[in-house]
Every structure is written in structure tokens, then in C-alpha cells.
Amino acid sequence: MRGEEGSACSLEALAFEILQVIVYTRVEYQRRTTMSEAALENDEHIAELAYENLGWVGNNYDDPEICELRDYLEASNGIRGLEIVSPDEVERAVAIFHRDGFVAVRDALTADQVDWLNAGCEREIRNILALDKQRRGNRGSHRYSFGSASKTGQLLHHAEWAMLVDLPTVTPIITAIWGAPTYLCNGGAGDFCLPGTTEYQRLHSDMADRVMRGDYVFGSFHDHRGTLTYRDLPVPRIVCNFLTVDFTSINGPIRQIPGTQYSHEALPTLREEPEWMKLSTVCPAPAGTVLIRDIRAWHGGTPNLSREVRPIPNVEYWAPWYRENLRPSMPRQIYDDLSDHGKQLCQFIVTDEELDTGFRDNLGTTPRLMRPQNQEKKG
Numbered sequence: 001m002r003g004e005e006g007s008a009c010s011l012e013a014l015a016f017e018i019l020q021v022i023v024y025t026r027v028e029y030q031r032r033t034t035m036s037e038a039a040l041e042n043d044e045h046i047a048e049l050a051y052e053n054l055g056w057v058g059n060n061y062d063d064p065e066i067c068e069l070r071d072y073l074e075a076s077n078g079i080r081g082l083e084i085v086s087p088d089e090v091e092r093a094v095a096i097f098h099r100d101g102f103v104a105v106r107d108a109l110t111a112d113q114v115d116w117l118n119a120g121c122e123r124e125i126r127n128i129l130a131l132d133k134q135r136r137g138n139r140g141s142h143r144y145s146f147g148s149a150s151k152t153g154q155l156l157h158h159a160e161w162a163m164l165v166d167l168p169t170v171t172p173i174i175t176a177i178w179g180a181p182t183y184l185c186n187g188g189a190g191d192f193c194l195p196g197t198t199e200y201q202r203l204h205s206d207m208a209d210r211v212m213r214g215d216y217v218f219g220s221f222h223d224h225r226g227t228l229t230y231r232d233l234p235v236p237r238i239v240c241n242f243l244t245v246d247f248t249s250i251n252g253p254i255r256q257i258p259g260t261q262y263s264h265e266a267l268p269t270l271r272e273e274p275e276w277m278k279l280s281t282v283c284p285a286p287a288g289t290v291l292i293r294d295i296r297a298w299h300g301g302t303p304n305l306s307r308e309v310r311p312i313p314n315v316e317y318w319a320p321w322y323r324e325n326l327r328p329s330m331p332r333q334i335y336d337d338l339s340d341h342g343k344q345l346c347q348f349i350v351t352d353e354e355l356d357t358g359f360r361d362n363l364g365t366t367p368r369l370m371r372p373q374n375q376e377k378k379g
Helices: 011-034 064-076 090-100 111-129 171-178 340-345
Strands: 102-105 143-145 184-187 190-193 211-213 216-218 237-242 290-294 310-318
Touching: 090 102, 090 171, 090 290, 111 310, 171 237, 171 290, 184 340
Parallel strands: none
Antiparallel strands: 102 290, 143 190, 184 310, 190 310, 211 216, 237 290, 237 310
């Protein structure tokens, strides 16, 4: 793990901060002057574009500042001493998970499974981008959440995603983390970032204490005494992100801040975040790896300055004791093809009703705190 010692004071860190400000300010100015709050514009030529040419809309791969940032990331990005375990190292995987809030496990998918999953991702990515010619995204420019875009909030109506629910390389580790096989699958989707994603996504957690907004309830845990928060609990929720391409230093690897799953400290804004955190990325890591995450651990997206799309489809699970409201998201015909254990995991999301499985016209929009104008605001 990279230490903080001296990094904030080094000339290298200062140069890194200045470079990010230059790139972010210029790109954001261009983006805001060419995009309005109007409805997204359809891309009628999406089928004609090669997969590697779906990005870099409004940005220039060869821009000098972008090239400088790319060179810096190639030289500096990645968690030092990143431990990647094999599927049969269950005890070691569990220990790393509880220590860091995440663990990377290689060879979770076979080469054939990677190819099939990648093809499914490309199909759905093209369907999403057909609605977004300017690549405005729903997690910032060129960055997208599959789930936010989907009308069901999930993609488990596709066989490629359903394949991930009960893998023999992953299930023993999840079972060992919770000490029982009676956990539940609550959904599956993930995200992708296109080449030309020049901005960092601010650090965040995927869970919070209960909040009431009108008749809608966000979050499940609430201690009426005001003594405990969701960060004081044993692991309530796990997400498994699957790498369909190699994570490199420049293609938008996720950054994870080790040991933050129980932290009560305020999440830093992009300006407050130290250099070592921005470089705390899960790379290099090979395609076929699964990143098993406690969703409370701090994490965020990074720039994709390469020429390849970086998808990370996922499946999400709840602890045996954890519950929230669930929406049906898996058709019966997909469910019937699952293993017996997979059926147990998905028993509360299967439906016999016909699902509206398209994508939202606005792709779900970008959450408030992930919008560029709010990246420096306290959450």
C-alpha cells in the first residue's frame, strides 16, 4: 500500500495537481460550451463505429496536457504491492478482504467466459451510446453506469450477467466471508468508461444510512439511539466486479482506498484528495479477474486515456441478515437455467411478468455529487 509520507509536499505531487487542474478546466470548459441540459442526442451511426472508436468525442488523444497526464499515470499509477490471489486461496482472499475492504482474485472467469461477457458488454454499450452522441454519460463525461441506464436498474435479464451469479471460483469466497451460503443476490449491472474519460470521479461509498426523502427511503440501516452507523456493522453488502479487459495504468482502473470500509472520516473532495489516493488503483490486473468489494470502502473512477473501452460488469449480494426492498429483475427463463444455489440466491428477484428491459431516454442522468459542478462540494 502506498504511504502518505511526503507525497503532499513533493514537487511531483504539486505538478500532478497542477496538471489535473489544467486538463480538467480545459476539458470541462469545452464540454460545457458544447453541451446543454437539453435531452440527449441520438447517435445514428453507432453501428458503423469500431468498438475502439466509441470514445474521444470532444477530446483529443494527442493533446499535450493529456499526453503528459498519460505519461505520468503510466509511470506512477497502481497500488504498490497489490495482492492478487487465485480462486483456491480462499482463506487468504477472505483475510485480505476484511483487511482492505476488497480483494482481487485472478482466473475467476475462463477465456471463453471473458469473451462471451465482453461481447455482451459491447452489445449493451452500443445500445446505450446510441442514445448519447456527445458521450455526456450518466456518471460524468464518457463514464456510464449500466444499472442507472437500465429501466429495471439491473442487467440480470441477460444471460451473460446471470452467468456471474454462482461461479465455482467466486462462491466459496463469498460464502467464507459471510460464514454461510444463505446470502442473497440483489442484482447485477456494473459500469464502463470510454476512451477519452479525462476526469477523475470523486471518491464515494455505495451505501449510506437510512435517509427519508418524501415517501422514498434510501438505505436500510437506522439506529434510533444514534449510536451506530452502517460503518459499524459487519459486512452488509458485497459487489463483485469482473474485469473483461486487463486493467492498465491508463484505461480507467478503479481506485480503492484500503481499509476505509469502517472509516467515519469525511470523504475528501477531488481537491482535498491526496496524490497517493488518486494513484491507489487496482492495476495491473488481468482480464478474468474479479474484484470482490465491501461497498462501503472508498472508491472512484479514474481517467481512461487509452484507446480501449473499459467495462466492469458486476453482481451484487446482501448478507444473510441484510434486507431492503427489491424490484424484480430476472425473467423466469433466465432463472430456470441457474444452478440450485444460484436459484436460492435469486429467489426474490425472479419474476414471471414481462420486464421492460430497455434503457432510459436520459440514461438515468448523473447523480448530484458526481456532476462536475459539485465535485468539490461536501457530500
